[in-house]
Amino acid sequence: LCTQLPGRNSSITLIVKTGATEAFSKIPTQLQTILRCVPDVLIFSDMEQTIAGVRVRDSLDTVLDTVKQTSDFDLYRAQKECLVSQADCTKYRDKGKEGWNMDKYKNIHIAEKAYNLRPGRDWYVLIDADTYRFWTSLVSVLGRLDPSRKLFLGSIAHFKDFPFAHGGSGYVMSRGALDAFVGEHPGIGNAYDQRVTEECCGDWM
Secondary structure, three states, X not given: OHHHOOOOOOOEEEEEEOOXXXXXXXXXXXXXXXOOOOOOEEEEEOOOEEEOOEEEEEOOOOOOHHHHOOHXXXXXXXXXXXXXXXXXXXXXXXXXXXXXXXXXXXXXXXHHHHHHHOOOOOEEEEEEOOOOOOHHHHHHHHXXXXXXXXXXXXXEEEEOOEEEEOHHHOEEEEHHHHHHHHHOOOOHHHHHHHHHOOOOOOOOO
């Protein structure tokens, strides 16, 4: 099946953002469908795990310790301290609200980690665990663009009159964009951690 798909030798890293409370219900489906033929995939969550033999990285382990002590990280700490199943440890928590509070810290740290794990890639494509990406179309579109330009592509949304690429729809960052954002600013994730505590959304940040 995969030999028929284009882009097997393309310089694209597909990044999946998820959370520990949903990962086991969503990631296996992704691995059996749209991720099956993608040559380079990174999966980030809010906890280090292995799902179906695939490593899921903790995107929040490098967040400033002072920020990780805030209430936004109550669920994160509970997951870390769990000695039994995550379902048992978190069944009485408001996982939707607590997961959302924690999720906004992931985007910038994921961009930084992906850039360092896969330096020099032309494109870094981020999706959520419930996003469907048409891989053939994506490869075709990106093949017509110059990755050395600073490009941040996605479905446009607005917050506080500021346009950004909507995270739930998925977005694309070019090599040029991440060279400028991460490459020229080591530790960029920590530079934003404190500000994120006062804002709503990681994709907007």
